[in-house]
Amino acid sequence: MNRSPPKKMRIEELIRRNIWEVDKERHIEILDEKSLPKKQLLLLCPMRCYVEEEGRLVMHYEECVECGLCRILSNPKSLRWDLPRGGMGIRYRYG
Amino acid sequence: MSSSLKFDVVIIGAGPAGCSTGYLLAKSGLNVLIIERGSEPGAKQLWGGKAYAQPLREVWPELDREAPIHRWISIERFSLVSGERVVTLEYKLGRKVAFTTYLSELVSWMAKKAEEAGAMIISKTRADEIVIKNGRVIGVRSGSDVVEADVVIDAEGINRILLEKIGLASKLSPEHIGLGVKEVLKLNSEKINERFGLEDEEGVSWLVIGDVTKNIPGGGFIYTMRDTISLGIVVRVSSAYDAVERGELNKHVSEVLEDFRTHPYFYRLWSDAEVIEYGGRLVIENPVETMPKKLYMPGLIIVGDAAGTLVNTGYTFRGVDTAVYSGKIAAETILEAFGKKDFSEEILRRYEEKIKSSYIYDEILRHKGVSDLMREKFLFKDLPRLLTGGFEKILEADYEEPKIIDGFRKTMRENNISLLRLLSVMIKLVSKL
Numbered sequence: 001m002n003r004s005p006p007k008k009m010r011i012e013e014l015i016r017r018n019i020w021e022v023d024k025e026r027h028i029e030i031l032d033e034k035s036l037p038k039k040q041l042l043l044l045c046p047m048r049c050y051v052e053e054e055g056r057l058v059m060h061y062e063e064c065v066e067c068g069l070c071r072i073l074s075n076p077k078s079l080r081w082d083l084p085r086g087g088m089g090i091r092y093r094y095g
Numbered sequence: 096m097s098s099s100l101k102f103d104v105v106i107i108g109a110g111p112a113g114c115s116t117g118y119l120l121a122k123s124g125l126n127v128l129i130i131e132r133g134s135e136p137g138a139k140q141l142w143g144g145k146a147y148a149q150p151l152r153e154v155w156p157e158l159d160r161e162a163p164i165h166r167w168i169s170i171e172r173f174s175l176v177s178g179e180r181v182v183t184l185e186y187k188l189g190r191k192v193a194f195t196t197y198l199s200e201l202v203s204w205m206a207k208k209a210e211e212a213g214a215m216i217i218s219k220t221r222a223d224e225i226v227i228k229n230g231r232v233i234g235v236r237s238g239s240d241v242v243e244a245d246v247v248i249d250a251e252g253i254n255r256i257l258l259e260k261i262g263l264a265s266k267l268s269p270e271h272i273g274l275g276v277k278e279v280l281k282l283n284s285e286k287i288n289e290r291f292g293l294e295d296e297e298g299v300s301w302l303v304i305g306d307v308t309k310n311i312p313g314g315g316f317i318y319t320m321r322d323t324i325s326l327g328i329v330v331r332v333s334s335a336y337d338a339v340e341r342g343e344l345n346k347h348v349s350e351v352l353e354d355f356r357t358h359p360y361f362y363r364l365w366s367d368a369e370v371i372e373y374g375g376r377l378v379i380e381n382p383v384e385t386m387p388k389k390l391y392m393p394g395l396i397i398v399g400d401a402a403g404t405l406v407n408t409g410y411t412f413r414g415v416d417t418a419v420y421s422g423k424i425a426a427e428t429i430l431e432a433f434g435k436k437d438f439s440e441e442i443l444r445r446y447e448e449k450i451k452s453s454y455i456y457d458e459i460l461r462h463k464g465v466s467d468l469m470r471e472k473f474l475f476k477d478l479p480r481l482l483t484g485g486f487e488k489i490l491e492a493d494y495e496e497p498k499i500i501d502g503f504r505k506t507m508r509e510n511n512i513s514l515l516r517l518l519s520v521m522i523k524l525v526s527k528l
Contacts, residue, residue, distance in 0.1 A: 006356075006357035006359075006362050006366070007357075008356075008357055009370060011347060011349045011350075013370075014278070014373040017370055017371055017373055018372060018374070021134060037336070039339050040336050040339045040340070042347075043344065043346065043347050043348060044335055044336070044339065044348050045348075046274070046348055046349065046373075048349065065374055065375050065376070066254070067274070067377055068253065068267070068376075068377050069332065069375075069377060071254065072266065072267045072269055072377070073332075073336070082256075083132060083221055083254070084132075084221075085221055086218075086219040086220040086221040086237070087133070087134050087218070087219030087220075089133075090139065090374070091133070091134050091138045092138060092139065092140060092199045092374060093199060093372060094197045094279040094320075094323060094371060094372045095137070095139075095140045095141035095142065095197055095199040095372075095374060
């Protein structure tokens with residue numbers, strides 16, 4: 001058995017294992033950053049779609065798995081949340 | 096889709112519930128359309144890895160022979176983790192009760208069965224609206240097309256976008272919902288058999304609580320597939336939210352899972368395995384609070400996760416067998432409705448009555464206390480510490496082995512655990528699980 005010390009994988013590496021059909025249209029959009037639970041979105045969105053860029057909260061919809069977490073932590077006024085269009089988004093092979 | 100289309104039944108979502116309903120109705124000769132938003136049935140499916148077979152056999156008696164079953168659970172393990180120390184309990188099962196597989200693969204099989212029975216499945220199509228006319232559901236809209244039907248089945252899953260739009264379901268509450276993240280680790284089946292102590296087609300179902308979720312209410316799971324291992328954690332959303340707020344959780348949830356994967360006690364089992372997929376989903380933790388107030392309206396029936404038909408026993412989430420079974424009950428009710436050509440509430444309410452007198456609801460009520468129990472920090476922090484610390488004192492003594500009771504007493508003092516608190520939680524545990 002391999003005895004080398006465990007190497008932890010970064011989220012970027014984990015995500016590279018997945019297959020997405022990326023839509024041109026974004027299905028989730030931040031409408032009002034101030035009323036979103038920023039810390040929670042940064043740490044709990046499983047794919048880390050939410051990141052801070054130049055002090056602003058940015059949502060990268062391309063790697064979203066449509067889990068719905070950000071939807072239940074927000075309201076329609078602060079976040080527009082749709083499912084990707086038909087055929088788009090995550091395609092699990094070993095779900 | 097053309098706007099003139101009319102079916103007997105239109106089903107939203109080719110998941111476990113949608114496929115079982117569609118299969119049974121098509122088999123009975125109804126004209127069934129299933130609308131699926133994924134690139135094919137199964138593409139949007141993610142779970143831990145284990146299903147209970149018997150409810151599925153009621154819909155597909157050929158299940159054991161035909162379904163893509165990876166391994167039958169032969170060993171159930173339960174571990175408490177505190178730091179590097181682990182206490183594990185193992186139970187050897189005597190018969191084929193539950194099996195492992197990928198939900199993507201299982202649902203793909205269910206969809207094939209539905210199609211063979213005559214149901215039509217249209218993938219890559221997102222349902223955008225449940226169309227209501229004069230207080231009655233008359234069909235489903237996708238883009239600019241409307242498909243009409245005598246009965247619409249909502250099997251849209253846990254994110255109830257469409258039901259919320261028509262006011263039948265309320266928004267999910269973080270209090271009652273868990274967040275699950277999962278890695279799939281590739282390891283050949285010989286290595287899995289050898290390291291987990293399994294024969295071919297035998298599998299392990301393993302629940303882990305304690306430090307694996309950073310003591311946030313929830314747990315970790317391990318399931319052996321044919322030549323992969325499914326490894327994940329589930330945390331209660333509201334608790335994870337609070338832990339972040341208080342600064343107790345200050346790393347990304349994928350790092351929490353990576354800490355679990357690389358924990359020395361577990362890592363030796365898959366140190367040479369490669370991660371081949373990483374996913375996440377929401378799970379219902381408290382079905383009583385998540386179930387819509389009504390599971391029907393004229394022309395509409397709600398099944399599966401959308402209906403909150405999930406049993407959380409505290410040691411396992413049963414969402415797939417219950418979803419399939421809800422589909423079976425829905426199909427029975429709909430066939431009755433077609434027999435009478437009556438799709439009113441009077442007929443369709445029988446679906447809800449049947450759900451509430453089925454094993455699903457019995458189980459939901461029987462495990463009602465579990466959700467409260469899962470709030471107990473004691474269970475996720477103090478208990479793992481007490482057991483691992485107690486055993487350490489007893490078993491890792493160089494000369495004088497303390498009496499068992501003294502080992503645990505000392506650990507309790509060190510961790511500020513009161514005997515009264517311990518007893519009260521143990522009593523709750525025994526009575527509610």
